[in-house]
Amino acid sequence: xxxPILKQGEILIATVQAALTDSDLMQLRRALVExxxxxxxxxxxxxxxxMDVMDxxxxxxxxxxxxxxxxxxxxxxxxxIQPDVAxxxxxxxxxxxGVTTALDLEEGLEYLHRKFKTIL
Amino acid sequence: MxxxxxxxxxxxxxxxxxxxSHSELTAEVLHELVEHLRQNRTxxxxxxxxxxxxxxxxxxxxxxxxxxxxTSVYDNYVEALATGTFEALQAYSRNxxxxxxxxxxxxxxxxxxxxxxxxxxxxxxxxxxxxxxxxLDRILDAYEPAANRxxxxxxxxxxxxxxxxxxQQQEAIRELSxxxxxxxxxxxxxxxxxxxxxxxxxxxxxxLLRGIRTNRAKVVVIDITGVAAMxxxxxxxxxxxxxxxxxxxxxxIVTGLSPxxxxxxxxxGVDLGKMNTVGDLQGGIEQxxxxxxxxxxxxxxxx
Numbered sequence: 001x002x003x004p005i006l007k008q009g010e011i012l013i014a015t016v017q018a019a020l021t022d023s024d025l026m027q028l029r030r031a032l033v034e035x036x037x038x039x040x041x042x043x044x045x046x047x048x049x050x051m052d053v054m055d056x057x058x059x060x061x062x063x064x065x066x067x068x069x070x071x072x073x074x075x076x077x078x079x080x081i082q083p084d085v086a087x088x089x090x091x092x093x094x095x096x097x098g099v100t101t102a103l104d105l106e107e108g109l110e111y112l113h114r115k116f117k118t119i120l
Numbered sequence: 121m122x123x124x125x126x127x128x129x130x131x132x133x134x135x136x137x138x139x140x141s142h143s144e145l146t147a148e149v150l151h152e153l154v155e156h157l158r159q160n161r162t163x164x165x166x167x168x169x170x171x172x173x174x175x176x177x178x179x180x181x182x183x184x185x186x187x188x189x190x191t192s193v194y195d196n197y198v199e200a201l202a203t204g205t206f207e208a209l210q211a212y213s214r215n216x217x218x219x220x221x222x223x224x225x226x227x228x229x230x231x232x233x234x235x236x237x238x239x240x241x242x243x244x245x246x247x248x249x250x251x252x253x254x255x256l257d258r259i260l261d262a263y264e265p266a267a268n269r270x271x272x273x274x275x276x277x278x279x280x281x282x283x284x285x286x287x288q289q290q291e292a293i294r295e296l297s298x299x300x301x302x303x304x305x306x307x308x309x310x311x312x313x314x315x316x317x318x319x320x321x322x323x324x325x326x327x328l329l330r331g332i333r334t335n336r337a338k339v340v341v342i343d344i345t346g347v348a349a350m351x352x353x354x355x356x357x358x359x360x361x362x363x364x365x366x367x368x369x370x371x372x373i374v375t376g377l378s379p380x381x382x383x384x385x386x387x388x389g390v391d392l393g394k395m396n397t398v399g400d401l402q403g404g405i406e407q408x409x410x411x412x413x414x415x416x417x418x419x420x421x422x423x
Contacts, residue, residue, distance in 0.1 A: 083329030
């Protein structure tokens with residue numbers, strides 16, 4: 001299932017709607033990295049609220065997206081990780097080191113807006 | 121007892137003895153035994169109570185209480201010997217345990233008094249049948265297994281009751297163990313007191329992560345001043361909790377680390393870059409307020 005990517009000002013928002021297969025994840029990575037330049041976005045938000053399982057491939061892909069996006073000159077915020085998922089990830093040693101996280105979409109947007117304001 | 125005692129004829133070695141089955145014999149012997157215990161109830165009971173006091177058992181109870189309990193235990197004991205069923209005794213020992221455990225009676229005391237009773241009764245049997253060794257032998261054959269079983273029943277009943285009390289208390293401690301408190305908008309504190317075992321650690325994490333969600337917290341202060349020490353697995357769990365909270369977008373500040381816990385954390389090789397620690401709870405809350413953009417000033421200065 002393809003993940004819709006919405007543009008909201010200078011921010012791209014990718015909302016995961018259901019559990020993703022590995023190929024869905026790779027497709028999402030490709031789409032985000034392409035669109036970030038095309039849309040001249042300064043940041044992307046990946047909303048994982050609907051993900052109730054994060055395996056090692058998923059966490060690695062998300063981390064890679066964040067690193068690639070940084071190389072493309074933008075920032076990534078991961079939002080909506082469920083409490084159970086968060087703890088399971090940590091127990092499996094799947095850290096999101098270096099990636100900004102926020103509680104939900106609202107928090108993520110607020111974080112980015114505040115950040116943009118201080119930079120401008 | 122309605123049944124006449126046919127006992128004396130049994131051991132004289134007549135032909136009847138050989139035709140009787142072993143269990144019948146035991147039943148008869150037991151019957152005589154019970155009769156003896158009933159007849160000498162007052163004297164044996166007093167003797168037993170005296171021995172309990174002498175041995176300084178049940179010091180938490182008064183003499184009168186000991187005597188009253190001794191009487192009921194004695195009657196239940198004889199009853200169990202007579203009927204061969206232990207349900208009543210079991211129920212009684214549970215009930216007794218319920219009453220005496222809160223008063224600080226120890227396991228060794230309960231086992232001690234039952235063994236004393238066993239001793240008192242055995243001695244009285246010895247002195248009654250000392251002239252007739254064969255009969256004493258048979259009486260003891262019947263008495264010993266039953267007495268052992270009774271001692272067992274009472275001791276097990278007591279220990280079970282204690283375990284039940286312990287379980288109940290553990291449950292109670294667990295329930296009131298860890299509040300997740302909101303002190304300001306977006307700021308939670310989690311004061312942890314007492315020993316953390318893996319189960320409690322898991323529960324703490326669950327409560328905290330859920331609390332972060334429902335209160336939309338940005339900063340959490342975990343205060344472990346009240347935790348003297350933790351083992352490596354629990355320390356690891358703490359680190360994981362910090363990490364998981366970060367995944368939910370909350371910053372965790374850990375306060376009140378004791379020297380021992382600091383040592384444990386260093387030993388397990390915690391990445392200190394991920395751990396935000398402040399000396400005490402006050403400092404932790406102050407830092408949290410700074411992170412959230414609050415500034416607390418005395419009223420005089422503000423005006």
